[in-house]
Amino acid sequence: MIQAGVIGVGQTNYDSKRRDVSMAGLVREAIDKAMLAADIEWDAVDAVVLGKAPDMFEGVIMPELYLADAIGAVGKPVLRVHTAGSVGGSTAVIAASHVCSGQFKTVLTVTFEKQSESNATWALSPRYPYSPHINAGAGGYFAPFIREYIRRYEPPEHIGWKVAAKDRQNALKNPLAHLQIPGIDEKMVSETPMLWEPLRYLESCPSSDGACAMVITSEDRVGSRNVAWIRGMAVRSEGTLSAGRDEVNPQGGIDCAKDIYQQAGIQNPRTEIDCAEIYVPFSWYEPMWLENLGFCDLGEGWKLTDEGVTAMDGSLPVNMSGGVLSSNPIGASGMIRFGEAALQVMGLAEDHQVEDAKISMGHAYGGAAQFFAMWIVSSTKD
Amino acid sequence: MSDDQAPKDYKESFIHLEYQYTAGSATTTFLNQVKEGRLVGQSCPKCKAVYVPPRGSCPRCGIATSIEVPLTDKGCVESFTVVHIPIPGNPIVPPYVCAMIRLDEADISFLHLVQDIEIDQIRIGMRVQAVWKPKDEWTHSLENIKWFAPIDEPDVDVSTLRFKPS
Numbered sequence: 001m002i003q004a005g006v007i008g009v010g011q012t013n014y015d016s017k018r019r020d021v022s023m024a025g026l027v028r029e030a031i032d033k034a035m036l037a038a039d040i041e042w043d044a045v046d047a048v049v050l051g052k053a054p055d056m057f058e059g060v061i062m063p064e065l066y067l068a069d070a071i072g073a074v075g076k077p078v079l080r081v082h083t084a085g086s087v088g089g090s091t092a093v094i095a096a097s098h099v100c101s102g103q104f105k106t107v108l109t110v111t112f113e114k115q116s117e118s119n120a121t122w123a124l125s126p127r128y129p130y131s132p133h134i135n136a137g138a139g140g141y142f143a144p145f146i147r148e149y150i151r152r153y154e155p156p157e158h159i160g161w162k163v164a165a166k167d168r169q170n171a172l173k174n175p176l177a178h179l180q181i182p183g184i185d186e187k188m189v190s191e192t193p194m195l196w197e198p199l200r201y202l203e204s205c206p207s208s209d210g211a212c213a214m215v216i217t218s219e220d221r222v223g224s225r226n227v228a229w230i231r232g233m234a235v236r237s238e239g240t241l242s243a244g245r246d247e248v249n250p251q252g253g254i255d256c257a258k259d260i261y262q263q264a265g266i267q268n269p270r271t272e273i274d275c276a277e278i279y280v281p282f283s284w285y286e287p288m289w290l291e292n293l294g295f296c297d298l299g300e301g302w303k304l305t306d307e308g309v310t311a312m313d314g315s316l317p318v319n320m321s322g323g324v325l326s327s328n329p330i331g332a333s334g335m336i337r338f339g340e341a342a343l344q345v346m347g348l349a350e351d352h353q354v355e356d357a358k359i360s361m362g363h364a365y366g367g368a369a370q371f372f373a374m375w376i377v378s379s380t381k382d
Numbered sequence: 383m384s385d386d387q388a389p390k391d392y393k394e395s396f397i398h399l400e401y402q403y404t405a406g407s408a409t410t411t412f413l414n415q416v417k418e419g420r421l422v423g424q425s426c427p428k429c430k431a432v433y434v435p436p437r438g439s440c441p442r443c444g445i446a447t448s449i450e451v452p453l454t455d456k457g458c459v460e461s462f463t464v465v466h467i468p469i470p471g472n473p474i475v476p477p478y479v480c481a482m483i484r485l486d487e488a489d490i491s492f493l494h495l496v497q498d499i500e501i502d503q504i505r506i507g508m509r510v511q512a513v514w515k516p517k518d519e520w521t522h523s524l525e526n527i528k529w530f531a532p533i534d535e536p537d538v539d540v541s542t543l544r545f546k547p548s
Contacts, residue, residue: 019392059397122470129403130413130523133472134480134493136465143463144482148540151461151506197464239441243431243489244545 003381004099005227008038008215009339009348014178014327017116018209023063024070027112030211030332031071034108037348038215039225045215046104048073051081051091051111052331053366058117071110083237085138086279087111088212088334089364089373093233096216096375105218112211113329120207120330136196139204139282141368143196145247146284150198152248155302157198160283161186164203164325166311167280171322173312173351178208178327189283203283203325210329212336219381228342231359231382232263233375240370247369253292256372261294264359264376270295273376275317275344275354276361277337281324286310290318293363293374312352320344320352334364338375345379408438408447413522419514423451423488429547431489435524442547455512455527457485458538464501479504483530489545494524498531509535 010033012018018026027050035041048071050064060066064073064080071078079098081091088111095109113120125140127133135141149155168184171177181188184202192201216230236256238245245251257269266272278293280286287301295316296304304310310318319325321340324333341362343349354360358380364373405413408424412435415422423434424447431440432451440447462481465474479501482491496504498513510530520526 119470125469125472127472129401130405130409130416130525132494132523132525132527133474134495136463136467136469136472136480140463140465140469140480144461144480147463148461148506152541194464194466196466199463241433241437241490242441243426243429243433244442244547245490246544 002100002102003219003229004096004216005219005222005229006214006342006377007217007222007225007227008034008040009343010034010037010213011176011336011339012210013176014208014210014329016178016207016209018114019116023058023060023112023114023117024067026114026209027067027110027211028070030112030213031108031110034213034215040106040215042072044106045072045076045108047077047079047098047107049079049081049091049095049098049107049109051087051335053084053087053113054123056123057120057330058114072108083371083373084366085281085330086334086364086366086371086373088332088336089338089362090235090334090371092214092335092338092362093235093373093375095214096230096233099216099218105221107216108213109216109335110211110213111332111335113331114209115207115329116209139196139199142282143199145369146282147198149248149284149288153299153302155287158186158190159287159302159305160198160203161189163280163283163286163305164189167319167323167325170312170320170352171326174321176327177322178206179322199282205281205324205328208327208329210327210332212332212339214335214339214342226346226348228345228377228379229381231376231378232260234259235373237371240368248288249292249298250369252370253289253365253372254294256374257293260374260376264378266376269293270316272359273316273361274357274359275320276363277321277323277340278318278363279324279334279337279365280319281328283325286318289363317354320349320354334366334373337364338362341375342377345377406438408436412436416524416526417520417522419517419520419526421453421455421485423453425449425451431545431547432487433490434485434488435492451487453485453487455485456533457483457488457510458540459496459504459506459508459510460484460491460540460543461506462496462504477501481530483510484543494527495529496531497529505537507537507540509533509538
């Protein structure tokens with residue numbers, strides 16, 4: 001198989017309302033930055049892969065068509081990816097697989113959300129036909145799974161506050177991050193109002209506008225560029241309403257992680273992976289996913305968090321950029337994880353750089369936690 | 383930011399979307415029973431998993447769930463949250479309890495309200511039963527059940543509820 005690498009990552013700054021740009025302006029801003037970083041011109045782009053969360057979030061249906069000019073897709077193959085909140089991750093995997101297939105040398109991929117142009121909580125809370133109107137946004141959906149995690153393993157209450165404070169402290173070192181909360185700490189998180197028990201306001205992700213783009217190219221086109229080599233990548237999904245599904249520790253996530261570790265030759269992710277950007281939209285998902293991804297045994301994830309292992313100065317830093325808890329342009333949120341993982345091994349993460357990061361992981365999940373996308377990137381090709 | 387990139391004025395306008403929903407044969411059968419005050423799931427002929435509401439197929443086995451299984455309106459709270467924020471467009475006034483209700487003999491849960499109990503008394507594994515609206519208000523909807531209310535039975539260990547294929 002042809003080996004592919006990321007040669008450019010471009011991100012907009014993330015904010016609650018990017019009213020200085022249209023949707024087209026937003027995606028182009030990220031693309032321009034990615035192409036500048038990759039040092040390529042438009043004629044080098046063979047195909048474009050675009051992802052975003054459900055069209056109902058902005059009310060613009062099939063925006064990839066209206067955006068064709070802005071994303072440079074006119075006269076080129078373009079593909080749109082849909083996998084709910086995981087879409088940023090699956091879009092990256094699909095773009096990279098276009099390169100690995102040998103059909104395309106260089107693929108531009110971009111993801112975005114402009115949440116300010118609608119109301120995602122409304123869009124996620126429809127009244128289903130012939131049912132009571134009970135859906136209460138993403139937090140309302142995931143909170144029962146979190147409560148079940150807490151019932152199983154009895155972690156102390158402050159774990160959620162700790163993740164929320166840690167990710168926002170990291171965001172203070174990332175000028176692109178949406179939430180910049182000086183002095184953020186566990187106490188401040190614990191004093192914010194309850195939204196969906198057991199989740200408090202600051203344990204939940206914000207609504208953001210923003211876009212993330214990447215240029216992925218084949219090994220023969222890399223040249224002397226700085227590159228994040230893609231050493232393993234996979235997507236998995238599982239039946240949302242399938243009997244026996246474990247929403248706390250979904251099989252799709254377990255299988256997806258095992259697949260990328262095997263591709264990358266990783267025996268022990270806890271010691272071999274230098275840092276990870278994991279999709280944590282609600283605080284408790286950090287320990288839950290640490291377990292699901294095999295960084296520790298079941299019931300041990302909260303201890304890693306509590307011991308500071310996942311902090312910036314821990315042995316497995318998680319969400320150095322501030323994570324989804326600090327910036328959440330939903331459709332882009334997965335790709336930001338993948339792109340930030342790439343920036344770490346390229347040594348380009350600036351103030352939130354993990355020293356000497358050689359192997360990092362990008363992770364995304366979405367829908368009702370039935371969609372997963374992950375990759376391992378490295379500073380070395382093999 | 384140059385002048386031509388200065389923030390523009392935005393106007394908020396609302397759109398109205400109307401959907402035509404086709405329930406499909408499994409849901410239609412289910413809703414016809416719900417209109418008569420009965421909860422009828424469907425089971426997979428292969429792995430025997432019981433689905434309620436039924437979607438007509440088993441995601442595990444990829445085959446039609448053709449066998450009808452009459453269920454009681456009793457079950458337990460598999461998990462839950464207390465919603466404290468108003469949701470745009472939702473008439474239910476917070477705080478309210480949104481629970482995953484697992485009916486007895488069913489292998490998946492569905493979301494419904496839990497009431498008739500202090501919110502801080504609700505727990506995972508608590509036994510509940512449907513509180514139905516008056517019969518003359520019954521229609522083709524799970525809204526025929528106003529909410530689930532606690533019943534005086536011992537709590538269930540939810541870890542024993544995980545489906546195991548037969």
